Amino acid sequence: MQFPTRIGVDPAGYILNQTSTQKIHPVYRELLNQILEMLKRCAGAKVHSVYIYGSVGRGEAVQGTSDIDLSVLLTSPLLPQEKALLDRETAALVHLNPLVPKVDYDMGVVAEVLKQENQFYWGFWLKHVCSCIYGEDLSVKWPRMKPDIRICQAMNQDLMETLAGYRKAILTKEADAYKLQSILKRIVRGAYCYVAVRDESWSTDIRENLQILQHYFPNEAYFREIEAVFLFQKPLNRDDVLSCLDYFITWFSEHSIEGKE
Structure with a gap:
């Protein structure tokens, strides 16, 4: 391995997004559809968009071992009862499905996500770590980025x-x-x-x-x-x-x- 390795960046130094909807194995697609319906059932019109990341989004998932990792953007925060319902329904879904041990959600509110000061957190995350699987893809709002101390922080x-x-x-x-x-x-x-x-x-x-x-x-x-x-x-x-x-x-x-x- 040569150093600096420049792994995971293109020839111009921009970070490559390793996830893609095309990389999601067919065995996970039906489960993701169920999760999306569950999110809409629990949170209703608050669900703005949903993004896959992690091993499932990279096409590297191991059945029965890999979690499903999702970033969920909302128009407004979930109420306690909505969050409790989502937790219960997610636990029930996982219990009945041996494909995944866990479904993780990272929740964000659209107005907060789009603030300029969140470029190196949410902007980077959506642009370079996730792929949109439902709703309006907000990754297009942000420029491509190179490895940057502000991202790391x-x-x-x-x-x-x-x-x-x-x-x-x-x-x-x-x-x-x-x-x-x-x-x-x-x-x-x-x-x-x-x-x-x-x-x-x-x-x-x-x-x-x-x-x-x-x-x-x-x-x-x-x-x-x-x-x-x-x-x-x-x-x-x-x-x-x-x-x-x-x-x-x-x-x-x-x-x-x-x-x-």
């Missing part, structure tokens, strides 16, 4: 809060093997944001992220240990993941995202 804006929540889940024994793996993925993706601009890349692959991180941080043993988990399916131990998590909570506070605004 936006993607990590809730990182410390998320890691604190993960820590609590481990301590209260609410974190199963699936959750433990998710914790390691979030650590890796968070750390990759610290070097993406320097590497002139935007990789969505955990193994690529780890290779890149080991180049720029050759003395960080935890990156090698995490790589062993994903390469060789090394068994996950709660205490080991907790130690790793505690280390990186400090690590993130001591390092700065590299790049120029």
Whole structure:
């Protein structure tokens, strides 16, 4: 691997969107149609548009293992009773369908999404991470972007809060093997944001992220240990993941995202 890798960008340096409606495997299409009908049933006319991201949108999903990840844009926030209904119906749908273990929603309100100050969060997200599967595609409102420190900062804006929540889940024994793996993925993706601009890349692959991180941080043993988990399916131990998590909570506070605004 040559560095900077420039993985995930075109010859001009613009980030490539790895998702596409054409990449969605046919086995997921019927389930997505059911989810869209459920969203409209629970939220009604508030549903402005829906976007797929993650492994299903990239055509890399593993049946029975991969979540369905959706960004849902609304004309106004859901009322508590609407949110409760959506949660119940989603849980029931997942329970009856062995295809996916979970359906995740990222909710946003259109007026907030379109604010200029959200270019490097929502603008980047819709333009370069998602593909529209329902409604008006707002990704066309934003320009193409190159790896940028402001994108990296936006993607990590809730990182410390998320890691604190993960820590609590481990301590209260609410974190199963699936959750433990998710914790390691979030650590890796968070750390990759610290070097993406320097590497002139935007990789969505955990193994690529780890290779890149080991180049720029050759003395960080935890990156090698995490790589062993994903390469060789090394068994996950709660205490080991907790130690790793505690280390990186400090690590993130001591390092700065590299790049120029």
